[in-house]
Amino acid sequence: MKLKKLTALALTAAMGVSVLAGCGSNSGSSSQGSAAPAESSTTQSEGSAAASDTGEAASSAASEAGAVTWDGKNITVNVASEPQTIDPALNSAVDGAMMTLHLFEGLMKWKDTGTEVDGTDGTSNSAQITYGQAESYDKKTNDDGTVTYTFKLRDDIKWSDGQPVTAGDFEYAWKRLVTPETAADYNYMLDCVVNANEIMAGEKDPSELAAKALDDKTFEVTITTDLPYFEELCAFPAMLPVRQDTIEANGDQWTFDPATYITNGSYKMQAWNHNSEIIMEKNDQYYDYANLGPDTITWKLMDDANAMLSGFNSGELNFIENVPQAEIANKIASGDLKIVDYIGTYYVCYQTQKAPFDNPLVRQAFTLAVDRTYIVNQVTQSGQVEANGFVPAGVYDAAGASGDDFRTVGGGYYAETDADYAANCEKAKELLAEAGYPGGEGFPVVEYLYNTDDNHKAVAEALQFMWEDVLGVTVTLNNQEWNTFLQTRKDGDYSIARNGWIADYNDPMSFLDMWLTGGGNNDAQYASEDYDKLIQQAKSATDTSERMKYMHEAEDLIMGQDWVLNPLYFYTQKYMLSDGIKGMYYCPLGYFFFGYVHP
Amino acid sequence: MTKYMVRRVIMAIVTLAVVACTTFFLMNAIPGNPWLSEKTPTQATIDALNAKYGLDQPLIVQLGKYLGNLIQGDFGTSIKMQKNRPVLQIILEMFPVSAKVGILAIVWAVLAGVPLGCLAAYKRGTWIDSFLRIVCTIGISMPGFVVATLLLHTLCGGIAGVKLFPALFDGTPASYVLPCIALGFYPMCYLSRQTRTAMLDSINQEYIKTARAKGLKNGVIIFKHALRNALIPVITYLGPQVAFTLCGGLVVETVFSIPGLGRYFIQSIQNRDYPLIMGTTIFLAAFIIVMNLLVDVCYKIVDPRINLTRGN
Numbered sequence: 001m002k003l004k005k006l007t008a009l010a011l012t013a014a015m016g017v018s019v020l021a022g023c024g025s026n027s028g029s030s031s032q033g034s035a036a037p038a039e040s041s042t043t044q045s046e047g048s049a050a051a052s053d054t055g056e057a058a059s060s061a062a063s064e065a066g067a068v069t070w071d072g073k074n075i076t077v078n079v080a081s082e083p084q085t086i087d088p089a090l091n092s093a094v095d096g097a098m099m100t101l102h103l104f105e106g107l108m109k110w111k112d113t114g115t116e117v118d119g120t121d122g123t124s125n126s127a128q129i130t131y132g133q134a135e136s137y138d139k140k141t142n143d144d145g146t147v148t149y150t151f152k153l154r155d156d157i158k159w160s161d162g163q164p165v166t167a168g169d170f171e172y173a174w175k176r177l178v179t180p181e182t183a184a185d186y187n188y189m190l191d192c193v194v195n196a197n198e199i200m201a202g203e204k205d206p207s208e209l210a211a212k213a214l215d216d217k218t219f220e221v222t223i224t225t226d227l228p229y230f231e232e233l234c235a236f237p238a239m240l241p242v243r244q245d246t247i248e249a250n251g252d253q254w255t256f257d258p259a260t261y262i263t264n265g266s267y268k269m270q271a272w273n274h275n276s277e278i279i280m281e282k283n284d285q286y287y288d289y290a291n292l293g294p295d296t297i298t299w300k301l302m303d304d305a306n307a308m309l310s311g312f313n314s315g316e317l318n319f320i321e322n323v324p325q326a327e328i329a330n331k332i333a334s335g336d337l338k339i340v341d342y343i344g345t346y347y348v349c350y351q352t353q354k355a356p357f358d359n360p361l362v363r364q365a366f367t368l369a370v371d372r373t374y375i376v377n378q379v380t381q382s383g384q385v386e387a388n389g390f391v392p393a394g395v396y397d398a399a400g401a402s403g404d405d406f407r408t409v410g411g412g413y414y415a416e417t418d419a420d421y422a423a424n425c426e427k428a429k430e431l432l433a434e435a436g437y438p439g440g441e442g443f444p445v446v447e448y449l450y451n452t453d454d455n456h457k458a459v460a461e462a463l464q465f466m467w468e469d470v471l472g473v474t475v476t477l478n479n480q481e482w483n484t485f486l487q488t489r490k491d492g493d494y495s496i497a498r499n500g501w502i503a504d505y506n507d508p509m510s511f512l513d514m515w516l517t518g519g520g521n522n523d524a525q526y527a528s529e530d531y532d533k534l535i536q537q538a539k540s541a542t543d544t545s546e547r548m549k550y551m552h553e554a555e556d557l558i559m560g561q562d563w564v565l566n567p568l569y570f571y572t573q574k575y576m577l578s579d580g581i582k583g584m585y586y587c588p589l590g591y592f593f594f595g596y597v598h599p
Numbered sequence: 600m601t602k603y604m605v606r607r608v609i610m611a612i613v614t615l616a617v618v619a620c621t622t623f624f625l626m627n628a629i630p631g632n633p634w635l636s637e638k639t640p641t642q643a644t645i646d647a648l649n650a651k652y653g654l655d656q657p658l659i660v661q662l663g664k665y666l667g668n669l670i671q672g673d674f675g676t677s678i679k680m681q682k683n684r685p686v687l688q689i690i691l692e693m694f695p696v697s698a699k700v701g702i703l704a705i706v707w708a709v710l711a712g713v714p715l716g717c718l719a720a721y722k723r724g725t726w727i728d729s730f731l732r733i734v735c736t737i738g739i740s741m742p743g744f745v746v747a748t749l750l751l752h753t754l755c756g757g758i759a760g761v762k763l764f765p766a767l768f769d770g771t772p773a774s775y776v777l778p779c780i781a782l783g784f785y786p787m788c789y790l791s792r793q794t795r796t797a798m799l800d801s802i803n804q805e806y807i808k809t810a811r812a813k814g815l816k817n818g819v820i821i822f823k824h825a826l827r828n829a830l831i832p833v834i835t836y837l838g839p840q841v842a843f844t845l846c847g848g849l850v851v852e853t854v855f856s857i858p859g860l861g862r863y864f865i866q867s868i869q870n871r872d873y874p875l876i877m878g879t880t881i882f883l884a885a886f887i888i889v890m891n892l893l894v895d896v897c898y899k900i901v902d903p904r905i906n907l908t909r910g911n
Binding site: 082092182313315316481482502504 | 636752765768
C-alpha cells in the first residue's frame with residue numbers, strides 16, 4: 001500500500017515536471033519561423049536561423065554570465081544554424097549575408113563609424129557605407145534620364161589565391177545574378193540596372209546588362225533612374241564579386257571546399273564542418289590585412305537557444321543573438337543583453353478582398369483596438385517599439401542619415417502608446433458601428449492565422465482578447481506549420497494573418513513596392529490603382545524629395561486611408577557579447593561585423 | 600536458409616520501393632513548396648528554380664527519374680537546407696556522428712537496463728524493485744528535451760563553478776557523455792521494464808523450477824536459463840530502436856549542438872527539401888529493414904526452437 005502511494009507520488013512529480021517543461025516551449029527545437037528576431041519569422045532568416053527554446057523550466061537554472069577573458073586571437077560567434085548557402089548570389093538569409101560580407105567585398109562596404117550605438121554600453125558601433133574595392137566613382141546623368149556610375153577599382157585588391165580582382169569579376173557576378181538560370185532569390189535587387197528586368201524575364205540576353213568592365217580597373221553601371229541607396233546596393237551581399245573560373249570549374253559545389261571557394265574579402269574560409277562550424281581566417285591578400293582584428297572568426301552553427309546561452313555562459317561562445325524567451329527580461333535588466341534597432345515591422349494584414357475586411361472602416365477599427373504598449377512590454381519584452389506606421393523608424397527620408405527619418409517626417413497614423421488607448425478604443429467602436437456592426441453585433445466570427453510558434457501565439461492571444469473586449473466581436477485563433485502558413489497566406493485563404501517584413505536596403509521603397517497590385521508578397525491582396533500610380537511615380541522620380549513625397553503619399557493611402565495593414569511594433573535585434581571585446585560594429589539591416597574586433 | 604535470405608532481400612527491395620513511392624506522394628501532397636519564404640521570390644525566379652531542380656515535371660515523371668537515379672546510387676541534391684549538396688554526401692557525413700553517439704547510448708542502455716531489469720525481477724517486491732520502478736517511470740514519461748536541457752544547464756557551466764562537460768559538442772570524449780546519457784535514458788528505462796516483465800514470466804516457468812530442483816547456482820539460473828528466454832521481447836524492441844537511435848535524436852542533437860543526421864528528418868520536411876526528405880526516409884527505412892532481419896537471426900541464436908523458414 002505504502003509502495004503504491006510512493007509510486008503514485010513519484011509519477012505525479014514526474015508528470016508535473018514534464019507538463020511544466022512543456023508549457024511555453026516547443027518540443028520541436030527547430031521551428032522555422034522563429035528566426036533572427038526570435039519573436040518573428042522574418043524572411044531573411046526563416047530557413048536557416050531557427051532557434052527556439054526547449055524547456056524553459058530548466059533554463060532558469062542558468063546563472064549569470066561568468067567573466068571570461070577574451071584572448072583577442074579568435075572570436076567564436078553564433079548567429080544561426082547551418083546556412084542554406086554561402087554563394088553570394090544564391091543567399092537570401094541574414095546569417096549567410098553576414099558570413100559573405102566577411103568573406104567578400106563589394107564595390108562599397110560597411111565600415112565602423114567609431115560612434116557607439118545608443119544603449120550598447122560600448123559594445124557596438126554603428127556602420128556606414130564607404131568605398132570597398134572601388135576607390136572612387138563618377139556619376140553622370142544621361143539625356144534619357146538614366147544615370148551612369150563609373151567605378152574606379154583600387155590597385156591593391158587581390159583574391160585569396162593571389163590573383164588581382166578585376167572589373168570583369170564584378171561584371172560576371174552581376175550578370176550571373178540576373179541570369180534566369182542562376183535562379184537567385186535576390187535578383188530583383190539589381191532591377192534598377194538598365195535591361196535587368198528584361199533579362200530576368202528571359203526577354204534579353206544577360207550580356208545586355210548595363211554593367212560593363214571598361215578595362216581591368218573600371219566598372220561602369222547604368223541605372224534607370226538615380227537612387228539614393230545605390231551606394232548601399234553596391235555593398236549588398238548579392239552584388240559581391242565572384243570568380244568565374246572557379247564557378248565554371250566546380251559548378252554548384254564551389255562553395256563547399258576552401259580550395260575552390262576563392263574570396264576577396266577581409267577573411268577567407270579555412271574550414272566548413274557542416275552543422276558544426278565555419279572557420280574563417282584573415283585573408284593575407286587583403287589590402288587592409290595589417291589592421292584586421294582576430295586571426296580567426298569561428299561561426300558556430302547551432303539551433304537551440306538554451307544551448308547558445310549555455311555556450312555563452314561557459315565562455316565557449318563570445319557572441320550570441322538568441323537567448324531563450326524566458327531569459328530575455330532578466331538579461332536586459334542585468335545589462336548583459338543589448339538591444340539595437342533592426343529595420344523591420346511586425347504587423348497584421350487583413351485579407352482586403354474578403355468580407356468583413358473588405359471594408360476599410362472595419363480594418364481601421366481593428367487597427368485602433370490594439371494596445372501596442374501592452375504587446376511590447378508584456379508579451380514580446382525585447383525592447384521593441386510600438387509602431388504607428390508601416391515603414392519603421394530608422395529608414396532614411398530625403399535628408400539621408402543626417403536628417404529626420406521617414407517615420408518622423410511622415411508622422412503616425414494613430415496614437416500608438418497606451419496613453420491614448422482608451423480614446424482609440426472609443427474611435428474603434430464608433431467605426432465598427434458605422435460599418436454596420438454596433439457593439440460587434442452581426443459581425444461574423446473571424447479567424448486570426450499565425451505560424452506555429454510560442455511567441456506568435458502569445459501575440460495572437462493578446463490581440464484576440466483586445467478585439468473581443470473592445471469591439472465585441474469573436475475572433476478564433478488558428479496556427480499552421482510554417483510552410484503551410486506561407487502558402488495559405490499567399491493564397492489569401494484567411495481573414496487576418498500575422499506578418500513581418502525586414503528591409504533589404506535602407507529606403508522606404510523596400511516596404512512600399514510590395515503592395516503593388518498583384519505583387520508576389522502582397523498577401524493582403526490589396527489592389528489600388530492610385531497606390532500603383534504613386535509607387536511608379538516614386539520609382540521614376542529624379543528628385544529625392546519629390547520621390548519621398550510620393551512615397552509618403554503612398555503610405556498615407558495604404559495606412560491612413562485604406563487601413564490595409566495593422567503594424568504592431570518595429571523590430572529590434574538583441575545580442576550578448578563577452579566582456580572585453582571592442583570594435584564590433586552593426587548595421588541595422590541586421591549585420592554584425594567582427595573583422596576588426598580587438599581586446 | 601539461403602532461400603530464406605533471398606526471399607527476405609527481395610521483400611526488402613519491394614518494401615523500400617513502396618516506402619519511396621508513398622513518401623514521394625505524401626510529401627508532394629502537403630501544402631507549400633521549397634521556395635516559399637516571408638519574401639517570396641518573383642514568379643520568374645520560382646519558375647527557374649523549378650526548372651533547375653526538375654520540379655516543373657509531372658509528379659509521375661519526377662518519381663520515375665528519382666527511382667531510376669536511386670538504383671544507380673544517386674540520391675539527388677539538397678534543394679534548400681544545404682543547397683546543391685548531394686544528399687548521399689550529407690547522409691554519409693552526418694550519419695557516423697549520430698551513429699557514434701547512438702551506439703554508445705544503446706550500449707549503456709542495454710548494459711544498464713537489462714541487468715537492472717533482472718535485478719528488479721529477482722528482488723521483486725523489495726525496495727530495490729520499487730526504487731527502480733520509480734526511476735524507470737520517470738525515464739519513460741519525461742520528454743527527452745527536459746533530460747537533455749537539464750543536463751546542459753546543470754553540468755556545463757550553468758551553475759557557477761560546475762563545468763564538468765563542454766556545452767558545445769566538439770568531438771572530445773567528454774562531449775559525448777551528456778548526449779549519450781540523454782539519448783540512452785529512455786531506452787534504458789524501457790528495456791529495464793521489459794526485461795523485468797519477461798524475467799518474471801520466465802522465472803515462474805517449470806524449467807526454472809527444475810533447474811532450481813537440480814541445485815544449479817542462482818546466477819546460472821538467472822543469466823543463463825531465465826534471461827535467455829526473457830531476451831526475446833528485448834531483442835524485438837532493440838531492433839528498430841537501434842536504427843532510430845543511430846540515425847540521431849533531433850532533440851538531443853539540437854540541445855547539444857551535435858552535427859548529426861537527426862535534425863534532417865524533421866527539418867527537411869519543414870523546409871520542403873524534397874530530395875532530402877526522400878533520402879533520409881529511404882535511409883532510415885533500409886536501416887530498419889536490416890535491423891529487423893538481424894533481429895530474426897538473433898531470435899534463432901537465443902532460442903533455437905524458433906524456425907525462421909516456416910511459419911511457426
